[in-house]
Every structure is written in C-alpha cells, then in structure tokens.
Amino acid sequence: MRADGAEEPPAKRLKAGPPRRAPPALDERRRRLPVFQARGRLLSRLRSLDCAILIGETGSGKTTQVPQYLYEAGIGRQGIIAVTQPRRVAAISLATRVSDEKKTELGKLVGYTVRFDDLTSDETRIKFLTDGMLLREAIGDPMMQKYSVVILDEAHERTIHTDVLLGVVKAAQKKRRGLGKLPLKVIVMSATMDVDEFSQYFNDAPVLYLQGRQHPIQIFYTKQPQSDYLQAALVTIFQIHQEAPPSQDMLVFLTGQEEIEAMTKTCRDISKQLPDGLPQMVVMPLYASLPYSQQLRVFQPAPKGHRKVILSTNIAETSVTIAGIKFVVDTGMVKAKKYSPEIGLEVLAVQRVSKAQAWQRTGRAGREDSGFCYRLYTELEFERFDKMTIPEIQRCNLASVMLQLLALRIPNVLTFDFMSKPSPDAVKAAIEQLDVLGAVERREGQLVLTPLGRKMAAFPLEPKFSKTILASPKFRCTEEILTIVSLYSVDSVLYNPPSRRDEVQAVRKKFISSEGDHLTLLSLYRAFRKVNGNKTWCKQNFVNGRNMMLASDIRAQLRDICVKLSIPIESSRLDTGNIRRCLAHSLFTNAAELQPDGTYRTVDSQQVVAIHPSSVLFHCQPACVVFNGLLHTNKRYMRDLCVVDADWLYDAAPDYFRRKLRTARN
Template sequence: MDSRHEFSKNARKRPNENDDDDEGEDEAISHLIVHQKLPPFLDGKIKFSKQVNPVLPVKDPTCDMAVNAKKGSSLVKELRQQKEVKKAQRKEWELKNTQIGEIMNVKNEDEADAKNGSYKDKYSKHLDTLKADKKKIQTQRKSLPVFSCRDELLHIISENNVVIVVGETGSGKTTQLTQYLHEEGYADSGCIACTQPRRVAAMSVAQRVSQEMGVDLGKEVGYSIRFEDNTSKDTVIKYMTDGILLRESLSDQDLESYSCIIMDEAHERSLNTDILFGLLRNIATQRNDLRLIITSATMDAGKFSSFFGSVPVFKIPGRTFPVEIFHSATVVSDFVAQAVSQAINIHLGSKEDGDILVFMPGQEEIEVTCDKIDERLSFVKSQSPDVEIKELKILPMYSALSPEKQAEVFKEAPKGTRKCIVATNIAETSLTVDGVKYVIDSGYSRLKVFQPKMGIDALLIYPISQANANQRSGRAGRTSSGICYRLYTENQYKEELLVTSVPEIQRSNLANVILLLKSLNVKDLMSFKFMDPPPQDNMSNSMYQLWMLGALDNHGELTKLGRDMANFPLDPTMSKMVIESIADGCANEVLIIVSMLSGPNVFYRPEGREEESDRERERFYIHDSDHLTLLNVYKQWQRNRESSNWCSLRFINYRLMVKVKDVVDQLKHIMKTHKYRISSTDDENIIKRCICKSYFHQAAMLKNLKEYQNLRTGMPCHLHPTSALFNAGSLPKYIIYHELVMTTKEYMHCATAVQADWLSELGPMFYSLRTSVYNAEKKQKPLAIYTR
C-alpha cells in the first residue's frame, strides 16, 4: 500500500543563482511526500487476535446516557467558559506582582511542604492517625470479616496453587491476607507480593499494614510504584502496582523471588492485570511452590476460576447492611447540576448522621461539584441566618490530588459535621471510606479508549456498567443501612448499561504490552492466553507503531532496538528517544525531557493570579520547542539549588519537580545498569533532531492561523494556548508533537519545530522530498497540494 499526501515546502533558490537578478530566475520547490506504507506482516492475512471486531465501551452509542456522556455537563461547560471570559477581562493591575500575595500572606502547599517536612513524611503522618484512635489495632483486625474465616482460608491456600478469593470492599482481604501468609511462614521462602491497580492504593495500604505490624514503612513492609521504590533487603511484604510486577517478569520470568502473589482488585481488569493473568497462568503450572491468590470484590468469580483451570473460589462472609436504591424518575440531562441539588437536599433534609459519597467521572466535574455545593449551601445559610444548619465538610478525591488532601478523606468528621466526598471510581473498590450512608451515583466515569483509525488515546466520559453501579450503591451499606440515589432511570440501568465493563485490554493501545510480550519471547501473540482477547485492529495498529519505531522488523520480530527499548518503563516512543540519545550525545537532556513528560504539568495557575502565572511561565519559553522549554525549566531549577522558594515565585509545583528529579535519577540508574553512556550537549538542534527520530510519525504541517494538519492522517491539530509556539510571530511550517489530547479541540501536547528534510531523513518509510523548478517571471506561485 502506498497512498500519498503531497505538501510543498517554502521556495528556495538554486545554489548558483545571481541574487541581484530578480527577473526570470528559476526557483526550486521541495515537496514533502507522505507515504502510507505497511510492513509485510501487516498484509491483512495474519491474525493477531481471536477478537476480530472492535469492542465498544458502551451498550448503545445512540441511547440517552451515551449521548449525554458525549455532551458532558452543561454546568461544567458554563463555568469553563466563564473562567475563560474572566481571564480575558482581567487587568494586569489587579495583581501587579507577587508582593501583593506576600502582603496577603498567600502561601502555596509546596512552600509549606518545604518548611514542614517532605510530602511523603506528611502523608505518612496523616495515614498514621487513620482509625488508630478509634480502636486498638489488634481489636480492629479481629473485627474484620476476613478474621472469622482466617484458618479455613489459609487451609485452602495451602492445598491449592491458585485460589480465587471473593470479598466485599472493607472485608480486610487487602490488609490482612498478606499478614496471615507472613504469620504462617510463607515469607521464609520468598517475598509476599500484593498487586494493586492504582498507585494511591499501593502506597496507602502498605502504610497501614506497616502500622499494624509495628514496623517502619520501607523495611519489612514496603511498596513499589513506577519511579518510586520504598523497599529494602529486609522487605518481606511488598505492595506494588501491577505494572511493576509485570516489568519484574522481564528479569525474573518465573518470579522466583516470590513465594506468594496476591493479585488484588482483579475485577477492575486493568491492562497490566490481564497480561499478568496470562503470564501467571503459565508460571503457576511450573512452580508448585508458588501460591497465587486472585481477589475480587464482585461475585463474578466464575470467569477467573475457569481461566486458571477450575480452581476453588472462597467467599469471605460479608457484613454489609441493606441499601435502599432510588432511581431518577426522569432522564437527567445534567448529572453535575442534579448531583449538587441531591447533595444539598440530603444534607438539609436528613436528620440522621452519615456522610455523603458522590461519584463523578473526573477532576473537572469533581471540582465544579464541590464548588457548587459550597456555593449553594452558603446561599441557603445567608437566606436563613436564624436556622441552625449542620456543617458540611466537602472533600474532593482523585488521583492527582496531593497526598495530604487524599488522606483527609479517611479522617472521621468532627462531631456535628457531615462529610461530603466527591470522588472518581477510585472510591468504588480500591479505597474504603467508613461512615458513608448516602451515595449519589452520576452514572458516568472517564475511560481511556484507543481509537486505532486515528492512532490516539482519548480520555472520554462513558456510562458505567451495572457491575460498577452495584459497587457504588454498596458503599452506602458499609457501617449502617444506607441509601443510594442513582441519577438515571431504572429502565436506563436495565437497558442502557453494560452488565460488566469492557476490560482495559480491549480498549487500549497495546504497543507497550506487545513490546513486553515479545521481550518475554512470546512469538505467537495468537497463542497467548488472554482472558478476553484484544480487538484485531488494536493489535495490528500497535504492532504498526512498533514497526515504524524500529522495535519490530518486517517479519514482526523484535529488533535489538526493540529489546533495548523494553528496558525502560516508558511509552515506546519515549523509550526510543532515550536509546537514540545515547548515540546522539544528548542522553542527559533527553532523560530530563522524558521525566518532565512522564508526570503532570509542573506549572500551576492559582485562581485570581492566572495572568501573573502565565507571565512567569513565558519567561522559560524556548520559542520553537515545548520540549526544550521543559528542559529549560529543569536546568534553571538545578542552577537555583533546587529551591522550593524559587519554584513558588514562578508558579512551579515544587513537589512535582522533586518527583521529576527522582524519575531522572531512576532512569540514569537503568542506563548505568545496562552500561549505556550518558553524555550531554548544548546544541539545541542535536536535541531536536533526536526528538524527531522518535516522533516523526506524529508530525503536522501548518494549514492556517494556529491550525495544523497531521501529515499522515490529515486530521486537524491545534497548538495549545500554553504552548511556547502559540504566540510566536511566525509559526513553523512543520512540527512534531508528544501526543494529541482531545478536549474541546484536538490539541497537540508538547510541540517542537522540525525541518522537512529532517522528516524525510529520519522517517524515510513515511516521507520523501521531491524538488520541482518554476520560473518567477511567469508569476507562478508554489501551492500546497493535498492529494490521496
């Protein structure tokens, strides 16, 4: 296949032309031709999956809930637009400089962290107080449902290599099972591992277990998450994300260092968990000494049991209280506005104690919900000053929240105060919050869904499944009888929601997974035992991505470059950039750029000081490269002794910068382990060319004012307003970008200007230059041609 797009480059004179003679001169135009080539192994004849058709994460894309999910909340949109208007109208004199902030004693969390100890220490202190003042630890351990069946459970584990354990959230399976195995002596022959699908859960549970055992976190009990390893040679109980265990299998294919592996929250079916299922299924047949325990919070354990060969299922007796469920009488058009009203009605109308838990899709919806509940409640109080209204402590809960704010959610509310927790689906099963009596279920969550035709991941809102809905309602019956308000009709629950969620493996980009499986010598992907096979399109598109990066050869086999790329816990594109930087002599700079890209944006924009923040950000801009801008931020921070005060004055998140430094150090450790050379350069073009070597497949050409067009797909792409290139006087003709983020528009995240000849040289399977000559005397104009 070789369809083509053709674009013209800026006109340029022949080398020997007379500059003084403007009439009748010939000029050469270079046309960038884009090829759509496929490797032989993607000729359509080879199948990589038993799942031929795409798997949609929604039952019916035309149903009311699916349509409302696509539209989103009108209230959220309205507030977003209001913020943009305020930003445009705000005058510079309103906050002339940071001195006003100093006079007002405005401090950010990073400054406080720097003065009061590290954020890790603060998180530990917060977690140390959780529940400890309610009961003595041992009494509390014995009060958990799992304790009543401890001996029976341990007997079944001793008799079987693989056991499925079903227990409701709060049954104690996550914190107690590792300790029971330790008490039985399993740690004498190897470490006891417990995987978690989320970083927050791995950290918080490890902290809790270390507290229960009376040991320091990081010693006998530790945790390991990407770019953060808090374990030691003394660690016998190790909590980790499933991705960490997956990467450990590269160097220890039979996972010999572990005597027991607990795969917790298996019902969530994360991408890494599903791959581990396939690997551990084989390992368990080869290692009679290994004990594999799969835990789930749902009763749908039959599928797990069948997959592992009809292994026994053990159910921990529950102690949940009855939950009354109310469905909306009519279709809800704005779930955020309705949730706000429902929360206010509960707080004002219920005389009973009990906290409120509101489920929202993501951070933006959570913040708007919190703000609006607070605003509405303040208005009610102002209108009824003589009426005594109980205090309502409104708490957001999402993964990007600071650790100390996350820990606030678990604290018992003061007497006379009710908590209202507004959370993502992290509160469904991963974290247990006591005291919740009322649940408000919006009916939606955010899912990352890979779109193979466009080759991008889109984080979009979708209706939840019936299984999710049942998990959410169950949160109301943890400590007493409860009530769940579903913001969708009973008919919508039955007719519009899938029975169970589509596993992540069936809606994800699988490039990283395929690279890892190939590194584990899985040659035939069709023969790999997936619990639910990924769609053919996702598999072939992901293999295509690896081929164009040079990780796979024309036969679909792993290359040396691909094997080197697999050594890094990074997206394949960034892994390639790191490997290429070794030969290019810019490894130090690329490691910093990759580390800055691996986490959240380090800049923040406090409300009321947006313009001031934007001005500080612009001081770091490298006019033609967001990648080099990130490098500039990090290097200036280093030159200023990694100061928290320096960060504060420039609206940079100090905690995130410390995290970036940790990532840089860990990547350098990997480089040294594999004896890769780390060198440095000040030549910006060398760095930009190195970036282009990995991102040439994500190149775009300027179409009109601030709008670009993807060279390979023709898809419109826009520079983000925070990009260093956004306000450039003259925009570059060609750019490459880190990723495309779909929000209100298709925004390019982190863009860098490149040259047409770089694209043709570094991505020859896609691009080539063709030169044509025209005569200026005939007033011919070079035209941009777009053909298929």
C-alpha cells in the same frame, strides 16, 4: 437494599448516624473484620490449593488480612508473598497499613515496589506492588522464582498489566510444576461476583466466597435522563446538604481534574451564600495529579458542625476507603482510554461506567454504616449499561504490552494466552508501531526484538519515550531529554487552581517557551533545581514540589539505566533545536500540520485535531507540531506539544511517510 425512584425528598428518609467513635487498637480492628471469622476455614482451603479465586465484598478485609494470614500460618514462607494492585497509591497505603498492623518498620517484613520507588529489603516477605512492576520483574525472571505466592488483587478492574500478568503467572506456575520446582500459589481476588471467567481461565479453579460488612444502602435513580450530569450533581449536592445532618459526609464521582476544580469552586461559592443554620461545607477535590498533601486531607474528619464533600475521579472507587461517607452521588460517567487501531491514535474520552463500576461506587456509602446512593441516571439507563468494564487490553494501544511480551521471550506473541483476547487489528497495529520505531524484526518467521528494541524494553516507559531517550545521543541532548521524559512520567508538576488563573498565568510567563510545552517544563525544572526545590518558590510559582522531586528521582534512575546500557550522556546546553529534532524523531507518529482553514490535521491519519487550552501554544498557530497524546471531549485535543519542522519528521522515518502517502493516494 434498594429503594427505587427519587421522587421522595431525602429529608423524609434520613436519620442521623451513630456518633463517630475513636478507632480501636489495630489488633482489635483486625479481629472485627469479617474475614477474621473465616480465617481457619480459608487457610485450610488455601493450603491445599495451587490456585483459588477469592471473592470478598468491599470492607471484608481481604486485601490487608489474607497476606498476613498466609505468612502467619507458614504458607508461602519459602519465598515472598506478592500482592499486586492496579494503582501505586493503593500499593503504598496498603503496605503502610499492613506494616503498622505487623508492628514493623515499612520496608522490612512488609514493603512495596511501585514504578521508580522501591521500599523493600532482604527481610521483606509480604510485598505490595503494582501489577506493572511484577510484570517488569518477570522479564528478568519469567518463572518468578523468588515468589511462593502471587495474590492478584482488584482483578475485576482488568487493567492492561493485570491481564498480561494473568497469562505470565499462569505460564510460570505451569513451568515450575513441570520442572518439579517449588509450586507457585496463585490467588485471584475480586470484589465483584462475576468471576466465572477467572475460574475457567485457571482451569476451573475453585471460587471461595468471603462475607463482607456491607451495610444497607438505599439507591435513588432520576425520573428523567439528565442532559447535563454536572448540573444534576450540583443540584443533588445542595439538596442533600440542606436536609442531612452535618456529621454525614458526601462523595461525588466526576470524570477529571478540570471538571472537579470547576465544581469545587462553584460549590464553595454557593455554600458561602447559604442561610445561617446550615452546616459549613468543606469541599475537597481528589484526583491523581493533586499534590499528595492535599490528597491526604480527604482522610481527615471534618471539623464539628461541618460537612465534608469530596469530589473525586474513579480513584476513590476501589482500594482506598474514606471514613465518614454516608452519601454517594454517582454521575455514571468516567474518563477512559480508547485506542483506535484504524487511525493509530489513543484518546481519553468521557463515557458511561459499567454496572460493575456503578456498584463499586455505590458500595463506598456502606463501609461503616447504612448509606444512600444518588444515581444521576434512570433505572432504565442503568439496565442498559455494560455488565462489566471492557478490559483495558481490548481498548488500548498494545505497543508497550507487545514490547514486554517479546522481552519475556514469549515464542509467539500472537498466540499468547490472554484471558480476553485483544482484537487482531490492535495487535497488528502495535507490532507495526514497534516496527516503525525500529524495535522489532522478523527472523526465521518469528517476531523478535532488535538490539534497539531490547534497549527500549530496559526502560519502564512507553516505547515512544524509550525511543526518545535512545535517539538523544545523536542530537547530543540526553541530559535534557531525560529531564523531559521524567517530567512526563509523573502526574502533573503544575498546580493550576482555577480560582487563581490570572495569577498563575502571570507567574508562569517567565518560564514559557514559544517552542512548546516540553521546553516550558524543562525551563521550569531548571529553575526548580536552581533553588534546590525551595517550598516557598514552589508555592509562589504554583509548582507541585512533591511531583517535581519524584521526577528528579525518576531522572536519576533513567540516567542509571542509560549508564548500564553505555548510552553517552551529553547536554545541548541552550540549543533547543536539537531537543526538538530529537522529539520529532521519536514522536513522528503523533504529528499534526496546520491547514489553510486554521485547523490541524494529523500527518499520518488526517484526523482533525486542535491544540488543548492548557498548552502554552493555545494562542499560537505553529505550522507543524508533535504531541504526546490526544484527549477527546467535545473535540480531539492535542496535549503536550512541541514545535517542529515538517522536514525533520520525514528525515526521522522516510519509509513510514512514503507508505502513508501511497495509502492516501490509493
């Protein structure tokens, strides 16, 4: 339900919600879900179909219940029922919820597989996994023979792995049918109504609609466009806070960690100065790299007389429901990856959400009761938003995708059956990147993986990091490179509360390496191992202990892959020069040199870039650096830097740099 215009103050429109009840028993809660009413009809349709598109409104219960219904009805019992999720946090929390509902230990009947974490057994019949992990499994088994049903959930998010998986699953289904094997049932699930594309892609598969339990939501737009969405969010938060009953919580969508931490501090400071009689404000940040224990706090109810205000990235847009949310404040902004094949660089940039994303955000206010959504943009601006989010496959570096498709032995990656075709330029740039890394070659007119490329595909990593590990024996520093790559395979191991910035800098001084961020993290990890991950030490040094332990587990798994591939594992001990040489040999496409005017330019595309303030090199000006990636805000920032010699870059890829020089001269 919509209410246009935001000129009327919210106090006139707000009513106190019903008192919160204790959650009913799990069985009772399952029966109350809207999907339960449709169970019989849904199963009779799904039993007879090889492929179906299932639209279920937010809150209908489709994700947790449909896999259970299929299992209970004996559909797909011949194999495993796979349920894919775009995010690991969703895969883990959903598997936990379903195993609770089935009254079974997690990892037995119900399990999950995410990158570097597998909690399944021979008994597992309902398996939640990230789409990236199912894709990796398909490399070893393109027909997906152990699965009888594949449910592709949250398909509307159109992550890069989802789009590739759609093609791989479609091919597996066709091949199994052709060979007379056990059919593969495919169910594509989405929360948005715009699914014609999915239906057409799967040969006009029928679309089944599930009624949701969306409560009415009133939407308010701003009268004028907002030049500063953060200021507008702050004003809106305190306007609602002063006028709404204390039991009603708020969810505010922002774009990233730095923004959220700064806003958290501001809200806490302002709330302390508010007059007596107003509810206390409990401000909670929520973003992917936040320590797990702090992420879980957002699910706990606020104390009596307090209001919970959650400041979140788009992590709260789908899958995970936070109870008690009555108000959503939508800034209309998101931080998303954009890849430019012309300059060969991927940047993280803040941009407008799509209409589909805006509706997903709005829906968070109506999960349990009627709600309100404050959109910090005009209705006219909203009408100009893109209808759907541009699929990630059309705005990302495709090097990983091409490597996976070649590992799947796809006869011609250039003609792969993508639902949304990436641009020819992006495909060409990805193949060139793999070529430069030595991963591909042409044989009898066909593009195939080289022996090095096959080894690269064995690692669940970006090609540049796989190459770093494979280059490390030459520099006798595999032990150190495994540590560095593992640390960059988890969300940040550093915890940087803005309110304690000076304290953080003081305790971190002893770990800082003048040679860059990679070696600073290495030194931090060594100290962490020396104290056996002591929790007090982690707290004192502002280290995310859980992510450090996760990095340690990842390191062990990457080391196992090295052993399987017969890669010699040596340590460079205290010789950091070898480590930096190795990084130069794999990150040479991400290199920048200092210019006479004090700026930096990337070596291959001559882009002007700057050192990110979070880097240990921020106040330094080394002559030449390599970096992991770029972040684009008001300027292009290099993140995660290592000091290298320019000569090492040319030694690493002489042909590549000769080609670049020729192009520059022309």
